[in-house]
Amino acid sequence: MTKDHNLTNATKTVWAGEKEYLVHGATQVPVVHSVSFGYEDIDEWFDVAIGEKDGHIYGRNTNPTVQSFEDKVKILEGAESATSFSTGMAAISNSLATFLQPGDRVVTIKDTYGGTNKIFSEFLPKLNIDVELCETANHEQMEEEIAKGCNILYLETPTNPTVKITDIRRMVKAAKAVDALVFVDNTFATPMNQNPLALGADLVIHSATKFLGGHADALGGVVVGSEDLVEQIFHYREINGATLDPMAAYLLLRGMKTLDIRNERQCASAMKIANYLKQHDAIEDVFYPGLEDHPNHDIAKKQMSNFGGMLSFSLKDGLDGVREFLPKLQYANRAANLGAVETVVGPARTTSHIECTPEERKALGIPEGLIRYSVGIEDVNDLIADLENALSYITVKS
Numbered sequence: 001m002t003k004d005h006n007l008t009n010a011t012k013t014v015w016a017g018e019k020e021y022l023v024h025g026a027t028q029v030p031v032v033h034s035v036s037f038g039y040e041d042i043d044e045w046f047d048v049a050i051g052e053k054d055g056h057i058y059g060r061n062t063n064p065t066v067q068s069f070e071d072k073v074k075i076l077e078g079a080e081s082a083t084s085f086s087t088g089m090a091a092i093s094n095s096l097a098t099f100l101q102p103g104d105r106v107v108t109i110k111d112t113y114g115g116t117n118k119i120f121s122e123f124l125p126k127l128n129i130d131v132e133l134c135e136t137a138n139h140e141q142m143e144e145e146i147a148k149g150c151n152i153l154y155l156e157t158p159t160n161p162t163v164k165i166t167d168i169r170r171m172v173k174a175a176k177a178v179d180a181l182v183f184v185d186n187t188f189a190t191p192m193n194q195n196p197l198a199l200g201a202d203l204v205i206h207s208a209t210k211f212l213g214g215h216a217d218a219l220g221g222v223v224v225g226s227e228d229l230v231e232q233i234f235h236y237r238e239i240n241g242a243t244l245d246p247m248a249a250y251l252l253l254r255g256m257k258t259l260d261i262r263n264e265r266q267c268a269s270a271m272k273i274a275n276y277l278k279q280h281d282a283i284e285d286v287f288y289p290g291l292e293d294h295p296n297h298d299i300a301k302k303q304m305s306n307f308g309g310m311l312s313f314s315l316k317d318g319l320d321g322v323r324e325f326l327p328k329l330q331y332a333n334r335a336a337n338l339g340a341v342e343t344v345v346g347p348a349r350t351t352s353h354i355e356c357t358p359e360e361r362k363a364l365g366i367p368e369g370l371i372r373y374s375v376g377i378e379d380v381n382d383l384i385a386d387l388e389n390a391l392s393y394i395t396v397k398s
Contacts, residue, residue, distance in 0.1 A: 009076065009192055010260040017071030018253075021064050029068045031250040035059045059246070061238045066249040070222060072256055073212065076191035077204055079224035083234040084249065088187065088207025089115050090242035091221030095203060096152065098236040099181060102128040104151040107180075109136040109166065111159040111365070114348075116185070120154075136164045137295055143174045150178050155201075156185035158300070160338075161312045161348045161372040162365065163188065163287050165296035168303055172200035181229070187211070187339075192263040193306045203229055208252050210339030211309070214262055218251035220244050262341065262377055266309025269380040273373070274311050276384050282321065282391045284314040284369070309375045310338060312348075318369035321394045322347050326371070328390035331378055338374035343383060345373050 007016070021029045037056040039045035048055035056062045066084055074082035085091040096119065100106070108120055110133045120131045134142045136159060146153060153175040157166040168184060175182045184196035187207045196204045206212055208220035221244075223233055237243070267290075274288035289300035290307030300307060315321035326334055332343040348366045358368060375383070 012072075012076055013259045014257050016075040017068050017073075021068040029065060029250065029253055031246050032064045033246055060241055060243050063244075063246050063249070065246040065253070066244050069208075069220075069244070069249040069253045069256075072253060073191070073206065073208070073222050074224050077186075077224045078195055078197055079204070079226075079230075081227040081230035082222055082224040083230050083237060084208070084244040085221035085223075085237060086242045086244055086248075087219045088205070088209055088221040090237075091205050091207070091223050092116055092185070093119060094237050094240065094242055095183060095205060095223050095233050096124070096154070097240075098233045099152060100124070100127075100129050103130075105130040105132070105149050106152045106154060107132045107134065107142060107145045107150045108154040109134055109142070109156065109159070109164075110363075111136040111162060111164050112154070112156045112185070113160040116154075116156065136166060139167055139170055142166075142171060146171075146174045146178060146180065150175060150180040152181050152183060154183045154185075156187075157194075158188040158289055158308060158310065160188060160310075161287075161370065163289055163294075163308070163310060163312060165289050165294075165300045167296075167299045168196055168199040168201060176200070188308050188310050189304060190259065190263055190308070192260055193267070193308055194304045197225065199303055202226065203233075209337070211263070212259060212339075213252040213255040214259060214339060214341055215251070215255050216333075216335075216337050216340040216342070216344075218248040218255070220248050220252050263306070263309065265377045266375045267306040269378075269383065270309050270311050270375045271307065272380050273375060273384060273387070274313075276387070277311075277313050280391055282316055282394050284316045284367075287312045310372070311375070312370055312372045314367050315369045315371065315394065317394050318367065319347075322369055322371060324394045325390050328393050329386055330389075331382060331386045332373075332376075338372065340374065341377045343374060343376035343378060345371060347371055 018029050036058055047053040049057050070082040070084050124131050132145045155166050172182050182201045183203045184201045185205045186196055187210050190211045203225040206222050208222050271290045274286050274291055277283050277286045288311040332345040335344055337344050348370050
């Protein structure tokens, strides 16, 4: 509904994109498990099939529950259109495949998520697509590489796991000078804290598995942008088949109802935890864009409304310290996920960059002693006490 666009995010997360999908007086969007959708009128069936009329034909293409989820994300990001996928990586790979062909050139950053980095460093070069990996904080280098020729500029900001920041508006200006499309992975920021489309980006990608769903119980991905661009991605996805399951869409939709309030708690807690860790003797470094000494704090402050619920830190004892520290945490799941209501923790070597070798992680500036910490909605004082206790086991050795 158009009036959804005039609401605050807190209200949009609860109501946006749902009302037209409610049936029989239900207050919740139903899970429509039907694989196909029937029509008695053959002409109406044809009109729906070719997109002349709203409706659904086959579950690999569209589904009412899935569309409600897409609509909610679309409205939160201020986009014209959205399409979803079975996972976040499916959203990334399908979107890139839609617009790239042999001989094209991609400019991106070194600090993308490990799976994304593998697409750029391993898979695209096999298709004769040139990829230039730039230092994430070096805007001048990116501008120089973009000026040499670029079909797609791919950004992830904040990055996973070192939460580095790229100036979206500045990079968009460079990309548009050579007619390049700009993709931004907005997973860490969420629509609550950053809206790349408003900064000039063409397409915004989310791993919905993370903060959007928020309960670590459903996989999904979503891309939003202009109707023309998203329609092209949708066509690629509907043929290649990386479809979001209706039950997963329902779980993501349900989770998004609390996105605003979860985000508010997680951002506030992350800031307090980052400041606490900075003062601890066992900590080598803390990475959080909300800290004033973060290298790109000023950029983050300019393009983000808040700094997110993700931080990372490195231990002075390196990997040995990680082995001592992690098992001692009582209120954190040691798992390869993030953005959940429960705090989730793990080293990059088993989470974001498990696909990479130690040498590759080192080249990306990720020490083996780095810990990714996804702040949950627990009381922040309890989380700090838990960190204090776990760190005490390695402080003696530091």
